[in-house]
Amino acid sequence: MAVLSRFYPDPATDRERKDFKKLALAAERHNPGLADEMRSDQLANLRRLGNAALKLPTWNFLQVDGPICTQAVNLFGAKLALALHYEVTKRIVPSRGVIVLKRFSNVDAFIDERAIDSLQIFGAGKTLQMGKFEVSNQFRYSSVYETETNSMSAHVAVFREAMALMMVVCHKTEDVPDGVSGHLIIV
Numbered sequence: 001m002a003v004l005s006r007f008y009p010d011p012a013t014d015r016e017r018k019d020f021k022k023l024a025l026a027a028e029r030h031n032p033g034l035a036d037e038m039r040s041d042q043l044a045n046l047r048r049l050g051n052a053a054l055k056l057p058t059w060n061f062l063q064v065d066g067p068i069c070t071q072a073v074n075l076f077g078a079k080l081a082l083a084l085h086y087e088v089t090k091r092i093v094p095s096r097g098v099i100v101l102k103r104f105s106n107v108d109a110f111i112d113e114r115a116i117d118s119l120q121i122f123g124a125g126k127t128l129q130m131g132k133f134e135v136s137n138q139f140r141y142s143s144v145y146e147t148e149t150n151s152m153s154a155h156v157a158v159f160r161e162a163m164a165l166m167m168v169v170c171h172k173t174e175d176v177p178d179g180v181s182g183h184l185i186i187v
Contacts, residue, residue: 003027004073004162010058037066049107056107064105064163070183071142073165077101078185080157081167088143089150093187100168102182108164122156151175 003023010077028035040063045054049112053059058128064073081099086092128135138160145153151171158164170176173186 004064004069004159006041010060021106031068031072034068037068038062038064061107073103074101074183074185077165077167080165081155081169082187084143084157084167085140085145085153085169088145091150094171095186095187096173097169097171098173098176098183099187100176100180100182101185102166104164104166119179125156125158
């Protein structure tokens with residue numbers, strides 16, 4: 001996730017470029033084949049997007065739906081979902097609980113109306129803060145939850161301008177609301 005969240009916006013300083021290169025090398029070392037998996041045909045993407053590409057702040061596309069990247073994002077997303085669920089409900093998700101994880105790329109956020117509508121439900125959100133130091137330009141999140149039993153919650157986390165995760169956590173599979181789609185993870 002660290003390397004994915006730093007693709008956009010493009011690193012602007014020498015320090016940011018150095019940090020990004022270090023993260024990219026570490027990601028490839030721990031996930032052999034990741035760099036090759038993420039290469040994308042830029043021209044094909046522009047053709048597919050058509051005029052919608054004009055809305056984008058950059059045309060540096062990545063392929064992030066391959067098996068290596070997907071596994072890493074799903075694992076991170078599941079851990080984050082469980083932590084955020086506990087933060088708002090003060091309840092641990094029981095065994096056989098469920099997480100539904102949906103990933104939105106930066107392209108989705110700019111051109112996919114369903115993604116935009118889904119993400120706007122949550123509002124501005126919060127960030128991590130320690131004293132005066134905060135990271136809202138890197139990470140923001142927001143949560144809503146069912147207050148009667150505290151057994152269902154929904155969260156969105158935004159990582160810079162690179163991607164967002166929407167996570168729905170339920171204590172039972174049958175509690176997953178109709179219309180919620182994404183990668184299903186059984187706890």
